[in-house]
Amino acid sequence: MTAADRTSQPLTMGRWQITPLRDAFGPFLDAATVFPMLDASELTRLLDRHGESYADPSRTRLNVASQGYLIRRPGRTIIVDTCVGGPKPDRQPPMPGFVSRWLDQLEQAGVTVAEVDTVVTTHLHHDHVGWNTTLTPDGRLRPTFPNARYLLGRTEHGYLTSPAARAMLDRVGDYLTDSVTPIAEAGQLDLVDGDHQIDEGITYRLAPGHTPGHRIVEVTDGGRTALLVGDLVHHPLQIERPEISTAMCVAPAEAAATRVGLLGRAARDRALVLASHLLHPVRVRVRTGGFDYDVEASVASYGP
Numbered sequence: 001m002t003a004a005d006r007t008s009q010p011l012t013m014g015r016w017q018i019t020p021l022r023d024a025f026g027p028f029l030d031a032a033t034v035f036p037m038l039d040a041s042e043l044t045r046l047l048d049r050h051g052e053s054y055a056d057p058s059r060t061r062l063n064v065a066s067q068g069y070l071i072r073r074p075g076r077t078i079i080v081d082t083c084v085g086g087p088k089p090d091r092q093p094p095m096p097g098f099v100s101r102w103l104d105q106l107e108q109a110g111v112t113v114a115e116v117d118t119v120v121t122t123h124l125h126h127d128h129v130g131w132n133t134t135l136t137p138d139g140r141l142r143p144t145f146p147n148a149r150y151l152l153g154r155t156e157h158g159y160l161t162s163p164a165a166r167a168m169l170d171r172v173g174d175y176l177t178d179s180v181t182p183i184a185e186a187g188q189l190d191l192v193d194g195d196h197q198i199d200e201g202i203t204y205r206l207a208p209g210h211t212p213g214h215r216i217v218e219v220t221d222g223g224r225t226a227l228l229v230g231d232l233v234h235h236p237l238q239i240e241r242p243e244i245s246t247a248m249c250v251a252p253a254e255a256a257a258t259r260v261g262l263l264g265r266a267a268r269d270r271a272l273v274l275a276s277h278l279l280h281p282v283r284v285r286v287r288t289g290g291f292d293y294d295v296e297a298s299v300a301s302y303g304p
């Protein structure tokens with residue numbers, strides 16, 4: 001974090017303040033694996049265009065953040081996505097030696113775990129639900145936020161609990177068991193259908209494609225809108241070329257259609273776009289075949 005970051009303010013949408021809470025940032029993803037539909041020269045050209053904030057110098061790795069968001073007003077404390085998370089009994093960290101300091105970022109933002117009243121999940125991939133639970137000294141997993149309701153789309157829960165998802169969980173590690181089931185067993189999980197209003201100005205909306213029940217969080221208040229778009233965008237090349245989905249997208253064509261629609265709406269409404277894996281919020285503008293973007297740099301954020 002730079003000194004400039006420390007002195008900047010959270011994003012303000014009317015009564016609501018939004019603060020990014022970053023768990024990690026680095027060249028974590030192999031670019032060709034994420035975008036297998038692009039040939040090598042096209043991929044390099046696109047990565048060059050978007051610069052070193054989003055790719056390593058060799059242009060073979062994507063620089064990505066693992067990031068959640070804190071949304072606050074007096075009387076409400078909401079978290080969107082709980083990132084990679086801490087130790088789990090039967091699962092290795094996704095990067096060797098990775099130790100999460102995400103709860104420290106929350107503390108630096110002035111929030112205790114007991115104050116959080118709502119935890120919202122954009123989708124059920126491991127790097128969005130990690131701090132849902134905390135490992136206790138006796139080896140159990142308990143909800144990290146003892147007083148929170150954890151909101152999840154019913155479609156998404158059905159997707160990850162289906163027999164078809166079992167093979168994926170066996171391959172990547174069973175984050176359903178260590179990060180979702182303990183929440184349900186504690187009676188803190190609320191499954192929602194359709195678009196769901198969390199509070200005045202905050203709506204949890206279906207935006208499917210990356211996963212079957214992927215959702216975004218829209219914050220609209222005081223004439224301003226922020227769209228927390230989860231994993232609809234992994235790299236800015238998908239803003240320039242929104243038809244390009246990733247290899248991690250369960251339904252790539254549907255993800256592309258959702259992305260085109262949401263970025264179009266963001267351009268029309270001058271909404272800020274906050275993606276889980278992009279370092280900074282952006283504003284987008286329509287251009288032929290896609291969108292341009294400007295980085296909103298002066299935002300308070302916590303994390304590496």
Ligand SMILES: [Zn+2]
Binds near residue numbers: 127128231276
């Ligand atoms: Zn993700």
